[in-house]
Amino acid sequence: NAGVTQTPKFQVLKTGQSMTLQCAQDMNHEYMSWYRQDPGMGLRLIHYSVGAGITDQGEVPNGYNVSRSTTEDFPLRLLSAAPSQTSVYFCASRISGGTKTQYFGPGTRLLVL
């Protein structure tokens, strides 16, 4: 199994540009989520999904959109990038249940100029 994969690994955007961060998992996990990591703030939940067709907002959803058309994929879209979105983004997945371990992707480092 490849586990959780993320592309790209690194991206530079200009303010106002749009892009999609890709996340895929091959473990048939129902639950997937996106986090951003900023210095001194840990990881903050952006959006999550409990299954195909079902998404919900996390702690910091503004400026980001998600959709979940398949169990495997959970893309994160930035419609109009802002410098405040410069961060490292992690995708994670797990099976259903709050006690279950999350498996994290390697991260995408995004710089917005």
Added chain:
Amino acid sequence: AQSVTQLDSHVSVSEGTPVLLRCNYSSSYSPSLFWYVQHPNKGLQLLLKYTSAATLVKGINGFEAEFKKSETSFHLTKPSAHMSDAAEYFCVVSDRNTGGFKTIFGAGTRLFVKA
């Protein structure tokens, strides 16, 4: 509402000495608690988790943590630090009763290990 506080942003120890990383949590319901480790420029790896079974939880690489409900704490310990333990550690809480959808991370504690 849930929250988690890691009491130290940085901890420095000498190789071979004990490690203590402190975590306090707040949860309205029965919490699940986790410790994850992140080595530089890497993703996150689970060290251990508490899910209402034994209050003393053993994890990988010699780490363990004790769930103390009366103190709302879940401190991470290791008897003897190794150079390879230098990393950032995150304490995490999720609410078991509502499916754990909204996982909350602490701000992290960076562990330095001196030779």
